[in-house]
Amino acid sequence: MLCSGPWVILFLAIRGLRQYAFSTAVASLAIALAGGLFLGTWKIKEEARNAFSRSSGGYDAVLGARGSKLQLVLNGLFHLEASTGNLSWEQYELIRDTRGVSEAYPIAVGDNYHGFRLVGTLSEMFEKHEWREDRKYLVQSGGRLFTDNAKEALVGAFVARKLGLKVGDKFHPYHGLTFKEEAKHKDLYVVVGILEATGTPSDKVIWIPIKGIQLMDGHNPETATDVSAVLLNLKGSAGFMLDMKYNKQGNVATLAWPVAGTLASFFERLVWFQRVLEIIAYLVAFVAACVILAILRNAMNERRREIAILRSLGARRATVTAVALAQAGLITLLGIVGAVFAYLGIGFLAASVVREQTGVLLEPFTYDPSFFYVPIGMLAVGLLSGLLPALQAYRSDVAKNLVQQS
């Protein structure tokens, strides 16, 4: 119940807000929206950058047909976009045997199963390659890797879950990167293994032997030995050397190296979008601050008499001023709680969409400094918007507002 001291301020502030419950809710909602947008914009931007870097599959570079480096990376590592074209098998062998190249795995794309890409490669990639430091691909129990010359498939965890595929299931691939009922190939593949989830785009594809793609029924026999790209790991100065050879001196192939640099350029292109989101967040925050100001100012106008009564009972100027500030603080705190929920929603949605579209696993709820400074900033803005009404309360003329002069 009611106590003396600072609790009176809190008590009066809460009661005051209860009298203006609807306006308080609107202001808190606006703050929650602004806070959620701020957190969403900053944290998810950072997390997306980190997650895409984490999810590049443990490769340093991608070699492909002449074209965009970004398209090469997106196609070769993230299984997005179309291939830039084909490389010959000889080009693959050439780079594989180049000094400084520690790993080279060819991939071939061009088919899908119910919208999920089929990617052809060599089984040795699953045996040798570490998709993250000390992390090799694992096959779920009861399964195994495909054999390089058989019509066998190793299914990514996400695809298996989405399509309900299990070891022993058989399927016909479909031509092209998008699913069309009429583009069904005659070849019949059998699922021999399901990969353990990695949280990388590998989870979103069906892996088959590279010969499977190359020799698929209906594919052009003239390109039967071509590959779409080669995924590389490099040692020493091989990157510089190959960059010079393919990108600056050659005109047949493109080397996307380093992968992180190419991804960074990708995110640079999205800066405008982040800026727009930031501007929206600032605008919403501004509106929220104005709403707090308007609510408290109106409340102060309507409550002049109440303030005068409190003062006549012995409440100090500092007390009624603190009540106005506490109300601004409380509205903001409610907004901050709402912002946390808004961010949970935004984060969950963003993570789901990115996972669905790219296979990349966002972790939007790991600690970020913005979780600390955004609420602090919000509180500061909230209190700032409460300053004017607080000043109004401070200056309130007790005698004038108390009663008519007799």
Added chain:
Amino acid sequence: MAGFVGMIARSMSFLEVSDLRKSFVSPDGGESLVVDVGNFSLAKGEFCGMRGESGSGKTTFLHLLAGILGSDEGSVVLDGTEVSKLNEAARDHLRASAIGYVFQSFNLLQGFTCLENIMLAMSFAGKVDEARAKELLDRVGLSHRLAHYPRQLSIGQQQRVALARALANHPKLVLADEPTGNLDPGNARKALALLRELCSDAGSALLLVSHDENVIGGFEENLDWSDLNRAFAKAMND
């Protein structure tokens, strides 16, 4: 005899007002003297009724006594404390702890229950006593209305809550500004009797101002505000 008692009482006065003046800036920009009181005193536990017309500065005088307003000149000494020389925070504290105020329009806080209205007054004096608040409400016959809001009470009941609130902090002085102005004659009589009874029990001095002769006539010690306030007399003569 009454005059003699009054003289004795004043010689032991604990409220003393001397040469108190208060002006306001009038709408035409000039200065308007509203209160000009040469001497006024009240003894501990004394009851005094003050008769005066509306707009004659009675409320301003009570505000000066309560420290709600600061004076331009003169002094108000309450129980040895020079009110007019205190800073605002000290005046606020004095008002909370030593002065009870009853208003014509009750001035109850509408968003708070009867009990909370009284406990809030206590909180500003730094001593919240829920048991006493309930006891006071019981005393004014509202023990069954503790959790009611003012709007849920009749006018007479609201005034009784206001009386209980004025007595919440064992005030040395109760100032009542037209306390029966909004009440019908029946409720006015009851409220007045209750106010006197409560003040008497608490040992509080009471200064009640009203334009109503029936109210003031009931006080053994009563005076005319127009006799006391030179500013009003001067304005009337002008």
